[in-house]
Amino acid sequence: MRIALDAMGGDFAPAVTVEGAVEAVNETRGLSVTLVGNENEIADELHGKKFETSVISVKHASQVVGMHEAPLTAIRRKKDSSIKVALDLVRAGEADAMVSAGNSAVVMAKALLTLGKLTGVDRPAIAAVMPTLKGLFVLIDAGANVDCKAANLYQFAIMGEAYAKSIFDIEIPRVGLLGIGEEDAKGNELTKETFKLLKDSGLEFIGNIEGKNIFMGDADVVVCDGFVGNIALKISEGLAEVIAKMLKREISESTSGRIGYFLMKDALRSFRKRTDYSEYGGAPLLGLSKPCIISHGRSTAKAIKNAVKIAGEFYRKGVLDIISKAFTATGPKKGKR
Amino acid sequence: MRIALDAMGGDFAPAVTVEGAVEAVNETRGLSVTLVGNENEIADELHGKKFETSVISVKHASQVVGMHEAPLTAIRRKKDSSIKVALDLVRAGEADAMVSAGNSAVVMAKALLTLGKLTGVDRPAIAAVMPTLKGLFVLIDAGANVDCKAANLYQFAIMGEAYAKSIFDIEIPRVGLLGIGEEDAKGNELTKETFKLLKDSGLEFIGNIEGKNIFMGDADVVVCDGFVGNIALKISEGLAEVIAKMLKREISESTSGRIGYFLMKDALRSFRKRTDYSEYGGAPLLGLSKPCIISHGRSTAKAIKNAVKIAGEFYRKGVLDIISKAFTATGPKKGKR
Numbered sequence: 079m080r081i082a083l084d085a086m087g088g089d090f091a092p093a094v095t096v097e098g099a100v101e102a103v104n105e106t107r108g109l110s111v112t113l114v115g116n117e118n119e120i121a122d123e124l125h126g127k128k129f130e131t132s133v134i135s136v137k138h139a140s141q142v143v144g145m146h147e148a149p150l151t152a153i154r155r156k157k158d159s160s161i162k163v164a165l166d167l168v169r170a171g172e173a174d175a176m177v178s179a180g181n182s183a184v185v186m187a188k189a190l191l192t193l194g195k196l197t198g199v200d201r202p203a204i205a206a207v208m209p210t211l212k213g214l215f216v217l218i219d220a221g222a223n224v225d226c227k228a229a230n231l232y233q234f235a236i237m238g239e240a241y242a243k244s245i246f247d248i249e250i251p252r253v254g255l256l257g258i259g260e261e262d263a264k265g266n267e268l269t270k271e272t273f274k275l276l277k278d279s280g281l282e283f284i285g286n287i288e289g290k291n292i293f294m295g296d297a298d299v300v301v302c303d304g305f306v307g308n309i310a311l312k313i314s315e316g317l318a319e320v321i322a323k324m325l326k327r328e329i330s331e332s333t334s335g336r337i338g339y340f341l342m343k344d345a346l347r348s349f350r351k352r353t354d355y356s357e358y359g360g361a362p363l364l365g366l367s368k369p370c371i372i373s374h375g376r377s378t379a380k381a382i383k384n385a386v387k388i389a390g391e392f393y394r395k396g397v398l399d400i401i402s403k404a405f406t407a408t409g410p411k412k413g414k415r
Numbered sequence: 416m417r418i419a420l421d422a423m424g425g426d427f428a429p430a431v432t433v434e435g436a437v438e439a440v441n442e443t444r445g446l447s448v449t450l451v452g453n454e455n456e457i458a459d460e461l462h463g464k465k466f467e468t469s470v471i472s473v474k475h476a477s478q479v480v481g482m483h484e485a486p487l488t489a490i491r492r493k494k495d496s497s498i499k500v501a502l503d504l505v506r507a508g509e510a511d512a513m514v515s516a517g518n519s520a521v522v523m524a525k526a527l528l529t530l531g532k533l534t535g536v537d538r539p540a541i542a543a544v545m546p547t548l549k550g551l552f553v554l555i556d557a558g559a560n561v562d563c564k565a566a567n568l569y570q571f572a573i574m575g576e577a578y579a580k581s582i583f584d585i586e587i588p589r590v591g592l593l594g595i596g597e598e599d600a601k602g603n604e605l606t607k608e609t610f611k612l613l614k615d616s617g618l619e620f621i622g623n624i625e626g627k628n629i630f631m632g633d634a635d636v637v638v639c640d641g642f643v644g645n646i647a648l649k650i651s652e653g654l655a656e657v658i659a660k661m662l663k664r665e666i667s668e669s670t671s672g673r674i675g676y677f678l679m680k681d682a683l684r685s686f687r688k689r690t691d692y693s694e695y696g697g698a699p700l701l702g703l704s705k706p707c708i709i710s711h712g713r714s715t716a717k718a719i720k721n722a723v724k725i726a727g728e729f730y731r732k733g734v735l736d737i738i739s740k741a742f743t744a745t746g747p748k749k750g751k752r
Contacts, residue, residue, distance in 0.1 A: 146598065148600075210657070211657050211660060211661065221595060224595070224602065224603035224604075225603045225604050256646060257646075258558060258561070258641075258642055258645040258646065258649075261483065263485075265561065265642070266561035266562045266642045267561075267562050269642075288649050288653075289645070289646040289647070289648070289649030289650035289651075289652075289653055290649040290650065290652050290653030290656075291653060292650065292653065293653050293654055293656075293657040294653070294657065304595075305595055305602070305603045305606075305643070306642070306643055306646060308595040308626070309593060309594075309595065309626040309643060309646070309647060310626070310646060310647075310650055311626070312595075312625050312626030312627040313626035313627065313629065313647055313650050313651060313654075314626075314650060314654055315626075315627050316625075316626055316627030316628060316629065316630050316631070317630055317650075317651055317654050317655065318654065318658065319627075319630075320547070320548050320630040320631065321655065321658055323548060324548065
């Protein structure tokens with residue numbers, strides 16, 4: 079598995095990207111990484127790190143896209159950005175998958191232009207993995223598309239189901255539609271329309287699922303438009319962080335609390351691990367013709383490491399073939415609402 | 416403050432509604448409650464409880480609306496439901512505010528028909544109070560309206576700001592628009608349109624606020640449509656519950672963890688209190704001509720008690736007058752997008 083990593087992408091690049099890449103190849107047999115970006119800066123970061131030289135290479139790119147740069151301008155003006163050069167490696171077959179923690183709007187737009195879509199897909203979507211009380215679930219779309227039509231959500235369901243099958247190793251993933259009530263008739267225009275399509279889809283459709291139940295583990299795939307999905311994802315991250323902070327504050331305000339905290343350290347660490355976004359590292363943009371994994375802008379080295387590993391697994395398991403077959407098998411509705 | 420409480424509304428009624436009402440009047444001077452519903456069942460629940468008889472009365476209603484009954488049918492067929500009779504008391508001036516933990520769709524529809532709207536308001540919205548790292552904020556609309564227009568969200572902002580002013584005692588509440596990026600140009604069609612209206616509104620508009628930041632305390636009012644708001648609210652509740660459960664499980668798996676838990680009990684209790692929805696008890700449906708508070712279907716006696724107190728405060732502080740004045744002062748856009 080050969081991964082092209084945008085070494086300049088993210089708030090703490092290239093330090094954490096290079097560190098994450100080195101950790102990933104050291105931990106995973108068969109994985110190699112091409113670090114794409116400013117070769118001097120990358121060389122500086124690689125200096126002194128231990129790894130087998132055959133599994134890390136560097137590809138120079140002279141430009142970097144800023145985290146808040148407007149997509150259109152960035153795409154037009156920066157023809158030699160690390161994002162573009164990394165995607166070109168995948169397009170040319172010199173890498174199997176691309177990973178970036180850079181400006182996600184630019185990565186998405188550029189990936190669409192460079193790699194193209196799978197047959198049957200109108201709009202690629204971000205599939206984020208999130209924890210539940212029992213395990214994990216896939217949230218799709220976690221932010222690629224605002225203002226969707228029902229046919230788009232229908233396709234997200236098919237892609238999400240195929241993804242859940244391969245990463246969770248379950249035969250028949252349960253698909254839920256994120257909504258505001260469990261009754262069939264509840265929701266907004268978009269979800270009501272989507273409900274009808276999913277009911278007749280042949281998927282294991284469990285109906286509407288409410289926000290309060292997505293963490294209970296009732297569904298393996300939760301479908302929504304990218305605006306709602308991004309808010310759902312960000313609220314979950316924000317709340318988990320705030321709860322951890324509140325807990326810490328309450329604890330540190332009393333002596334018995336501090337002693338208790340000391341005794342509970344392992345339990346708290348294990349808890350934090352389960353709610354820590356960087357454990358999952360990155361989310362694929364599903365529906366492209368090649369694997370492309372988008373990571374958090376504020377990714378740590380651990381998050382990058384996990385994203386690179388996820389990219390390798392994604393390729394090794396042939397997730398895109400599984401999605402392609404799903405589209406052929408179910409014959410999805412196209413184009414209109 | 417005379418509160419009409421739908422004694423039959425909610426999953427555990429009338430036991431918890433009667434208990435909550437008794438606790439509320441016992442704790443709050445000047446508060447009286449009329450329990451509306453089946454007089455025999457209410458009498459049974461009141462039996463043996465201590466309270467001053469002058470502050471609790473009973474008003475019989477022969478029908479109960481089921482928690483999952485369709486609004487149109489319930490409204491057409493149940494002319495003597497506890498919801499309807501309680502609202503009639505407010506309309507007739509025999510009560511100052513109405514509280515119900517019953518079928519919220521029916522309460523909303525019936526309240527609109529019975530009490531009518533404030534001048535300037537096209538659609539009433541639910542204003543839910545949620546905790547942040549620093550204090551509290553108002554989320555509006557938390558679920559009354561799906562498929563909104565920008566003019567609706569603009570009005571939600573005005574109502575939410577007026578509500579925040581009176582319940583948080585702050586002079587200039589900061590208003591944020593729930594979105595998927597902080598840049599002005601990010602969002603879906605609805606939020607982009609709303610952004611323009613809020614920028615010129617004269618409100619202290621801080622721009623788009625991302626899901627991950629709403630719990631940081633950056634905004635006092637967070638505006639969104641009711642579909643997104645309801646999902647945001649339910650996800651927050653669901654996640655807080657699941658995190659508490661995960662934490663408990665991790666803790667109970669080791670001896671030192673259990674001892675630590677024992678030492679941290681107070682800290683954990685205080686933490687739980689901050690994230691416990693029942694502390695806030697109920698959310699007003701803002702924009703009606705009279706106070707109407709909607710509570711969780713699964714409200715406990717504590718949640719009902721707090722909802723009844725909130726209803727009293729809402730009336731005492733003249734929140735509706737403040738909202739009315741805000742509409743006159745700002746001259747909101749009407750009707751179209």
